[in-house]
Amino acid sequence: MPRLSMLIDLTRCIGCDACTLACKQENGTPFDTFFARVLNVEVGTYPDVKRLYIPVLCNHCDDAPCLKSCPNKAIIRRPDGIVLVDQDRCRGTGACVSACPYGNIILNREPDSWYLDEDEPYEKDFVKARLKPNVARKCTYCAHRVDQGLKPACVVACPTTARIFGDLEDEASDISQYVAQERETTQRKPFHLLEEAGTKPAGCYLGPMSKQDPHTLHQTDAIGDAKTAEMARVPQQGAKK
Amino acid sequence: MNARLVYLTILAGLTATIFGQTPTRDVFGGSSCMGCHGQSAMGGLGPPLAKTKLSIEEFQKIVRSGKGMMPAIKENDLSPGDLQEVYTEVSNKPWLEDQIPIAYKVGRFLSPTSVSHIFMVAFLFCGIFAVRGITYWLRCAGFKQLLPSLAKLGWAKAIGIALKSLIVDGFLVGSLWKNNKKRWVMHGLLIYGFCGLLLADILIAIFNPQRGQLPLTDPLKLLPIVSGFAVALGVCYVMYRYKKDEYIDNGLTLGKDFLFVNLLFHVAISGFLVVTLKRLGINDWVMTIYLYHLASVFLLIVTGPFTRFQHMYVVPIMVAVTRLTEAVTATGVELGFQREPSPGRHHKSARIAEDVLKQVGLEGKVVMRYYP
Numbered sequence: 073m074p075r076l077s078m079l080i081d082l083t084r085c086i087g088c089d090a091c092t093l094a095c096k097q098e099n100g101t102p103f104d105t106f107f108a109r110v111l112n113v114e115v116g117t118y119p120d121v122k123r124l125y126i127p128v129l130c131n132h133c134d135d136a137p138c139l140k141s142c143p144n145k146a147i148i149r150r151p152d153g154i155v156l157v158d159q160d161r162c163r164g165t166g167a168c169v170s171a172c173p174y175g176n177i178i179l180n181r182e183p184d185s186w187y188l189d190e191d192e193p194y195e196k197d198f199v200k201a202r203l204k205p206n207v208a209r210k211c212t213y214c215a216h217r218v219d220q221g222l223k224p225a226c227v228v229a230c231p232t233t234a235r236i237f238g239d240l241e242d243e244a245s246d247i248s249q250y251v252a253q254e255r256e257t258t259q260r261k262p263f264h265l266l267e268e269a270g271t272k273p274a275g276c277y278l279g280p281m282s283k284q285d286p287h288t289l290h291q292t293d294a295i296g297d298a299k300t301a302e303m304a305r306v307p308q309q310g311a312k313k
Numbered sequence: 314m315n316a317r318l319v320y321l322t323i324l325a326g327l328t329a330t331i332f333g334q335t336p337t338r339d340v341f342g343g344s345s346c347m348g349c350h351g352q353s354a355m356g357g358l359g360p361p362l363a364k365t366k367l368s369i370e371e372f373q374k375i376v377r378s379g380k381g382m383m384p385a386i387k388e389n390d391l392s393p394g395d396l397q398e399v400y401t402e403v404s405n406k407p408w409l410e411d412q413i414p415i416a417y418k419v420g421r422f423l424s425p426t427s428v429s430h431i432f433m434v435a436f437l438f439c440g441i442f443a444v445r446g447i448t449y450w451l452r453c454a455g456f457k458q459l460l461p462s463l464a465k466l467g468w469a470k471a472i473g474i475a476l477k478s479l480i481v482d483g484f485l486v487g488s489l490w491k492n493n494k495k496r497w498v499m500h501g502l503l504i505y506g507f508c509g510l511l512l513a514d515i516l517i518a519i520f521n522p523q524r525g526q527l528p529l530t531d532p533l534k535l536l537p538i539v540s541g542f543a544v545a546l547g548v549c550y551v552m553y554r555y556k557k558d559e560y561i562d563n564g565l566t567l568g569k570d571f572l573f574v575n576l577l578f579h580v581a582i583s584g585f586l587v588v589t590l591k592r593l594g595i596n597d598w599v600m601t602i603y604l605y606h607l608a609s610v611f612l613l614i615v616t617g618p619f620t621r622f623q624h625m626y627v628v629p630i631m632v633a634v635t636r637l638t639e640a641v642t643a644t645g646v647e648l649g650f651q652r653e654p655s656p657g658r659h660h661k662s663a664r665i666a667e668d669v670l671k672q673v674g675l676e677g678k679v680v681m682r683y684y685p
Contacts, residue, residue, distance in 0.1 A: 174665060176591075180654045265668060280673060
């Protein structure tokens with residue numbers, strides 16, 4: 073049974089919001105609706121201040137509270153782990169909005185407005201047909217792309233490959249290899265958001281590295297590509313000698 | 314009772330025709346006594362009466378005024394002569410140890426008091442886990458983080474909004490009223506049926522603690538029958554929907570949903586069967602089905618906090634929290650913005666940020682720069 077998941081490496085995220093825009097473009101979401109957000113957090117007081125970018129999106133939880141709280145059975149969990157809000161079944165009751173501990177379900181009571189006065193064909197035929205007014209919406213892990221063998225738009229758009237998407241159950245997938253590689257080279261283990269909520273999220277994170285070793289960075293350049301990793305390691309071993 | 318009598322008369326007539334002799338009169342067999350005390354008077358839900366050690370006076374007193382679960386049987390239903398006959402018949406019946414049915418072995422532990430104690434324990438169990446569940450859901454909703462904003466909004470106003478939502482969105486199922494009348498009717502039948510049953514149970518416990526037999530027109534009898542009928546009708550529609558709706562499997566809770574719906578179905582149908590069979594006088598099955606009914610109600614209550622039953626309180630509470638959060642944002646008491654497409658997102662985002670910083674070992678004052 074596959075379990076699709078997204079790993080976000082906080083070391084790599086530069087807070088450029090490319091994911092936010094790519095998501096908006098792909099899903100054609102209306103004004104003020106963001107499925108992929110980047111939290112902009114400052115920690116500490118001057119002069120000892122750090123800034124951290126935390127990309128957040130639907131975690132597609134195994135034990136999804138939104139799904140369990142839906143009175144209309146409008147939220148479904150696919151066998152591959154993607155949790156979807158059925159736009160036709162949803163009645164906009166609003167229970168899931170509060171049930172989601174991550175605040176990633178969007179339910180707008182006001183009429184939708186888009187950015188341009190006239191609809192583009194893409195919005196008319198593709199977007200508006202999928203996004204019904206006055207119902208709950210959320211990130212779909214770009215299910216329509218995944219079904220075609222593509223990666224989610226935010227993953228493709230990320231300039232620093234901070235987002236790694238794949239099947240956690242498959243050892244050969246990008247995400248499994250990246251997790252294994254990071255565990256070995258930087259000793260970082262993936263963690264989930266709000267673990268105490270008990271929702272068993274699919275999305276996971278790798279923490280920032282405050283002290284970075286250029287050699288380990290060099291190694292982690294190769295994401296899921298064993299051959300490149302091997303090539304990267306060779307001159308490094310030579311340099312040590 | 315009448316059907317039984319007709320049947321027995323026909324049988325007696327047939328026997329007499331075939332064997333050419335008049336059989337002895339079987340008052341016990343023709344009375345409602347047999348339903349609980351067994352065909353051979355070796356017990357059912359009630360105790361065995363064969364070779365009874367009771368004196369005729371004691372026997373009469375119990376029959377006329379009832380005892381425990383046994384209803385009082387008045388002279389309209391059993392004449393003094395027939396009562397005497399029944400006593401003589403059962404005293405002369407042989408004691409057949411192997412004829413004592415399981416229903417009696419189970420049933421003798423059950424009196425109205427013991428049944429109410431069992432259900433009190435079940436409700437307590439259900440209550441404890443329901444409260445545990447509610448705290449889980451409130452934790453998910455970030456209710457603790459919302460409390461300071463509610464204080465700014467004013468407690469009276471907040472309680473007003475929550476109560477209004479619980480009544481309109483919860484008890485009156487407002488969203489279905491607006492969107493889908495058919496499903497609203499189904500929910501109404503179940504919710505108000507349940508409320509009627511609960512109310513009836515409380516009223517019976519107050520006004521008829523011995524559960525004596527009442528006429529059909531008595532409000533205490535009418536209320537549970539009408540409510541039970543409403544629940545049965547509602548649950549039949551749910552069952553139909555489960556069969557018909559191909560999207561009923563949401564990939565996570567189907568098993569638990571089915572358990573709840575089936576238990577509810579069994580409760581409603583067995584409850585109805587008990588009343589119907591009793592009225593028709595088919596007493597042999599009454600106690601077995603009654604025990605089955607009690608067992609299904611018990612299971613329905615104790616499994617409640619873990620099955621789809623819980624959406625009865627989870628959905629209204631979560632919707633109420635959504636309404637509260639919307640009110641907080643709309644009045645601008647939180648952060649100054651008056652529009653938030655995902656109510657509660659700002660305090661949930663702050664909670665996520667704090668949690669991440671804790672998990673990655675960063676300490677210090679946390680400031681959210683903006684909330685996309």
